[in-house]
Amino acid sequence: MLATLSTISLGRWQLNRAAEKVALQEQLDQQGTRPALDGAALVALTDLTADMHRPVQIQGQWLPDRTVFLDNRQMNAKPGLYVVTPLKIEGSSGVVLVQRGWVARNFEDRTRLPSLTTPSGTVTVEGLIAPSPAKLYAMGGEDSGVIRQNLELAQFSMETGLPLLAMSVQQVGVASEGLLREWPVVGTGVEKHYGYAFQWFALSVLIALLYVWFQIVRRFFSPRRA
Structure with a gap:
């Protein structure tokens, strides 16, 4: 018994x-x-x-030269890239990392970056407070380069010299700027x-x-x- x-x-x-x-x-x-x-x-x-997963509506300026593409990410069961771009928050020195959306990858030339539209000037971003992008298993040492497997907030802040907040924002809304935003629930x-x-x-x-x-x-x- x-x-x-x-x-x-x-x-x-x-x-x-x-x-x-x-x-x-x-x-x-x-x-x-x-x-x-x-x-x-x-x-x-x-x-x-x-406040994790709480909605945000923030204004700021994109820093497109610091955009990173995270490889081997899926949306609607299709492999591609997550696009992550820092946003300098208006009226503040703070910068937040924004998970802007998903884009398909060129599998014929894996080094070729997808074509995106990144608005200049002040933009309004709606999203949810989120942890940094989920980490995938990767061979080798630290990730670097424009296309990489993972992105650590602290390491990326040191790499870029940007005063990143200890969080990211997952942008929501309809597809735009060449990006899909049908995030998994x-x-x-x-x-x-x-x-x-x-x-x-x-x-x-x-x-x-x-x-x-x-x-x-x-x-x-x-x-x-x-």
């Missing part, structure tokens, strides 16, 4: 994890309904955890915890049934010796 109790305990643990993920998903959903922050409020942020994966819990509870039931069969029921069906 120890095995039954153990599997029940593991099932309950998975349900507790699911409850935590549900609470996190509710927090993410709530963040999306909060008022958008402007550039000054974004620069003044001190607690990123409390942020999820918490709560479904897998429910699935694991079901498996553990089902296993506990199976173990209990086998115990009852072999230790109790089967004895009544055993042939009696003469």
Whole structure:
């Protein structure tokens, strides 16, 4: 019966994890309904955890000569490049890294950069506060160059000399400037915890049934010796 109790305990643990993920998903959903922050409020942020995924509407100037293309990124199941460009926030010395969108890559000439339109002058960017772009496994040392696998905020700040904020902004909206912005929806994966819990509870039931069969029921069906 120890095995039954153990599997029940593991099932309950998975349900507790699911409850935590549900609470996190509710927090993410709530963040999306909060008022958008402007550039000054974004620069003044001190607690990123409390404002992650919150909407922003910031004005500033693109720094197109610092644009980086992140390789092997998918959107709608198609491989391509994420385009990341620093934005100097208007009225501030702060610079925020903006994940501007996705663009297809030229697979015949992988060194050829895609054609993009980067507006000059003051622009307004709508987006969500986001962590730095997800890191992919890469062979070798640090990433460098215009086309690279990963981008670390601290390392990129040292590389460029830009006073980058400790966050990025994921630009949202319809496709424009040659970029697609159909970002994957942020999820918490709560479904897998429910699935694991079901498996553990089902296993506990199976173990209990086998115990009852072999230790109790089967004895009544055993042939009696003469």
